[in-house]
Amino acid sequence: xxxxxxxxxxxxxxxxxxxxxxxxxxxxxxxxxxxxxxxxxxxxxxxxxxxxxxxxxxxxxxxxxxxxxxxxxxxxxx
Amino acid sequence: xxxxxxxxxxxxxxxxxxxxxxxxxxxxxxxxxxxxxxxxxxxxxxxxxxxxxxxxxxxxxxxxxxxxxxxxxxxxxxxxxxxxxxxxxxxxxxxxxxxxxxxxxxxxxxxxxxxxxxxxxxxxxxxxxxxxxxxxxxxxxxxxxxxxxxxxxxxxxxxxxxxxxxxxxxxxxxxxxxxxxxxxxxxxxxxxxxxxxxxxxxxxxxxxxxxxxxxxxxxxxxxxxxxxxxxxxxxxxxxxxxxxxx
Numbered sequence: 001x002x003x004x005x006x007x008x009x010x011x012x013x014x015x016x017x018x019x020x021x022x023x024x025x026x027x028x029x030x031x032x033x034x035x036x037x038x039x040x041x042x043x044x045x046x047x048x049x050x051x052x053x054x055x056x057x058x059x060x061x062x063x064x065x066x067x068x069x070x071x072x073x074x075x076x077x078x
Numbered sequence: 079x080x081x082x083x084x085x086x087x088x089x090x091x092x093x094x095x096x097x098x099x100x101x102x103x104x105x106x107x108x109x110x111x112x113x114x115x116x117x118x119x120x121x122x123x124x125x126x127x128x129x130x131x132x133x134x135x136x137x138x139x140x141x142x143x144x145x146x147x148x149x150x151x152x153x154x155x156x157x158x159x160x161x162x163x164x165x166x167x168x169x170x171x172x173x174x175x176x177x178x179x180x181x182x183x184x185x186x187x188x189x190x191x192x193x194x195x196x197x198x199x200x201x202x203x204x205x206x207x208x209x210x211x212x213x214x215x216x217x218x219x220x221x222x223x224x225x226x227x228x229x230x231x232x233x234x235x236x237x238x239x240x241x242x243x244x245x246x247x248x249x250x251x252x253x254x255x256x257x258x259x260x261x262x263x264x265x266x267x268x269x270x271x272x273x274x275x276x277x278x279x280x281x282x283x284x285x286x287x288x289x290x291x292x293x294x295x296x297x298x299x300x301x302x303x304x305x306x307x308x309x310x311x312x313x314x315x316x317x318x319x320x321x322x323x324x
Contacts, residue, residue: 038248
């Protein structure tokens, strides 16, 4: 697993207070991990801070799963 | 009670009678206060009166760039993230609805409604992270009762109450409260311009039998800004001597 993936999962576990094994790449923040819409806004803010990148609103709306987040960040930082 | 030591605040329209008093009262309670307004000299004078707990951040809220940069400018001047936002700035362009020009409608909505919303939105990010924040919007009794000649002002003030309630529901679980204070008739430079006959007529409709003082508005703001008001959100606190009991 990549370093980005590890860090994303750590943020999700800390922020949503879910078990680590539930945070699979295909897990949806809202449907599988119990996030509400404000949680997803906060997750995006946390990702921006951790990775020092800016996630515009239209991109943020498309980040629905753990994998979406990892892909976006890897692309932004490459 | 109502100790704001270690907190930061931004008060817009701090050159006005009510805004200046709010800034003073928050500073007295221990907050470091950023004063915003269009008249830089007057801001400096209010800041000098308050002393070391005040910084000055001039801004013109009818200018989009000025609005968009204000929270950041205030946080820089305060040397920390914003805890308390008081949206107090407001303008009037009174006219009977039939004669109300498009630009006078728009100007009042831009400053009184849109800029206040944007400032609140832009301050939420930091407040969410810290799980603490206070937004206090100075609306008006007119936003609830209406007033002849003030269709634009009443619309903006009613709109403010509406977005406050929506935003309050969105961020309540993050320790952020959003409330309004609705003054009735308060003695300020604005109301000093009224003629004696007008004043007499107004007073007849106020059970307390007198105009209010800016200090009485500032006290309501101080309460809502305090930790003691942590369970009060989405509310409009009417401070009007009983003029309207809503």
